[in-house]
């Protein structure tokens with residue numbers, strides 16, 4: 141399987157796509173065509189555990205990697221999760237399920253891919269004959285940073301530098317990153333919001349000067365952001381896994397279509413669902429859930445993607461995003477894989493701050509996608525209703541998805557299609573806001589929040605968050621976004 145750029149030009153192997161992260165012309169790598177999973181293969185999947193299901197999907201894309209080794213890497217990665225299923229499906233109600241993706245080492249769904257990416261990257265370097273040291277650069281809205289740090293800490297031949305917006309991550313997320321151990325890691329806050337931070341990091345990748353300066357030090361750059369196809373591929377697997385679980389629990393027959401509602405920021409998670417559909421997974425609709433930063437809701441309604449708007453800080457910070465990078469991959473598909481047009485739109489976004497798709501493209505989008513959003517208050521309402529009705533407690537990001545799913549149920553009362561709501565973080569990762577939603581109780585301290593949330597819900601507290609309290613802070617720098625590269629040079633010195 142080869143990979144092409146959404147902006148044309150390049151065609152590379154899977155290993156090269158992962159190592160490079162971004163195409164030389166700024167485009168994102170996408171598979172040349174979608175590999176197919178047949179109904180029989182899907183049936184077989186019901187018999188497999190999660191790591192084997194993931195390996196099956198990954199080997200369809202990465203046929204340049206050894207399949208046995210890939211399977212072993214999946215076993216190793218998902219052994220780092222708490223409990224015996226890395227992606228359990230929880231039944232909320234008739235036909236309504238929650239897919240819990242937060243049982244990994246950092247309690248957010250990013251672990252589903254970032255526990256595996258170090259293997260994909262290291263092996264990718266071998267396959268490409270790269271002898272240099274790899275520097276992984278990450279811009280994070282909170283959860284990617286920590287998950288990448290955990291994944292890459294103390295890995296041979298790799299260094300990792302993580303940048304987060306100084307106003308824009310939760311206290312818990314910040315503490316998770318700033319207490320990171322490992323000898324090859326660096327963490328710094330960047331002045332501004334996530335888009336500023338992501339733009340600054342992207343500029344380094346795009347700067348021939350920066351790349352050359354690092355090359356001189358025998359270092360090549362790579363990315364662990366969700367624009368890297370190595371992040372996307374492992375995420376496709378859990379959509380197949382959820383489906384296989386529904387089949388084996390006799391909730392659906394193999395072939396029945398189901399819906400997913402996905403809390404969305406950078407459009408990586410929901411794009412993986414779309415890829416699963418293109419590979420043959422019987423998905424009917426994808427409901428894209430946003431918070432008050434509802435640019436995607438508007439886009440899916442009007443076909444205009446317009447970032448000339450206010451940016452809000454919400455209680456679902458990992459979705460506080462205006463420029464959803466992975467949307468470029470979807471644009472590429474709905475334009476009929478028109479690389480020129482995709483490049484033109486991305487340029488328009490940069491210069492005019494907006495672009496629009498055609499009526500036909502919008503109609504094509506709406507065949508699969510619809511969008512909705514939740515304000516903080518609406519999220520709280522949805523979370524609390526579920527807690528009262530079922531005793532299930534969810535985090536604030538999942539709360540946004542819940543609200544969007546409930547809106548869909550209200551509007552489509554006769555719809556019998558099974559709905560899976562994707563849950564992206566442990567409630568304990570945002571303990572104060574979740575405690576407030578469950579009890580109306582406001583506490584100032586995160587650890588007090590954890591304690592009280594435990595008292596209110598009796599849910600087990602994940603190990604990694606329990607331990608956080610006693611860890612020393614190692615990183616407390618804040619850098620100007622114009623000075624990012626200086627910070628990097630200092631780190632790799």
Ligand SMILES: *Cc1c(COP(=O)(O)O)cnc(C)c1O
Pocket residue numbers: 248249250283284366403404405406407408409410458459537564565
């Ligand atoms: C990253 C993240 C999201 C958004 O996922 P995308 O792939 O960026 O759309 C949602 N919820 C949580 C908890 C996250 O960490």
